[in-house]
Structures are given as structure tokens and as C-alpha cells.
Amino acid sequence: MHATALAMKLAGTVTDAAAIRANLDKAMKQLPAAANPNSLDGVDERGGSLADTRVAVIEGGKVKERALREFK
Incomplete structure (x- = not known):
């Protein structure tokens, strides 16, 4: 299940955006791993999604795997 769909279910509405966002x-945090490929961890105090998505970067001429969260 997608996070937004689950939030709608938890809010008990598909039309009240404030309740869904809340x-x-x-x-x-309830998403099963199979439905959470970007490792969504929740929402921060400003409403931004917290994720530990993995990306490739070039460091010292070599491809390395890093988490997006490292690039604040």
C-alpha cells in the first residue's frame, strides 16, 4: 500500500487534505518494507518526507553509494 493511501485510510477520508497530511x-512508519523501496521514515517538522533513498555519487573518481539524507 502506498503511504498516501494508508494516510487516507488512517484519516478516514479521501477528501480532507489536512487530515490526510496529519x-x-x-x-x-507503518509501511511494510516491500511497499517502501525508498525507506520512507516519516515526516519532519516542516512537513518534508524523511527517506534514506540510496543514490550513486562519484567521489575521487569512483562510484560510491550514499544515502540522500547525507546531502543536507
């Missing part, structure tokens, strides 16, 4: 953090 449940998004809880929904992200």
Missing part, C-alpha cells in the same frame, strides 16, 4: 507520518 496522518502521513504515521502511515510512512
Whole structure:
């Protein structure tokens, strides 16, 4: 299940955006690993999604794997 769909279920509405948004953090934390390929961890204090998505970067001429969270 997608985080937004789960937030709608938790909020008990598909039309009240404020209620859905208020449940998004809880929904992200309940996602099963199979439905969470970007490792969504929740929502920060400003409403941004917290994720530990893995990306490739070039460091010292070599490709390395890093988490997006490292690039604040």
C-alpha cells in the first residue's frame, strides 16, 4: 500500500487534505518494507518526507553509494 493511501485510510477520508497530511507520518512508519523501496521514515517538522533513498555519487573518481539524507 502506498503511504498516501494508508494516510487516507488512517484519516478516514479521501477528501480532507489536512487530515490526510496529519496522518502521513504515521502511515510512512507503518509501511511494510516491500511497499517502501525508498525507506520512507516519516515526516519532519516542516512537513518534508524523511527517506534514506540510496543514490550513486562519484567521489575521487569512483562510484560510491550514499544515502540522500547525507546531502543536507
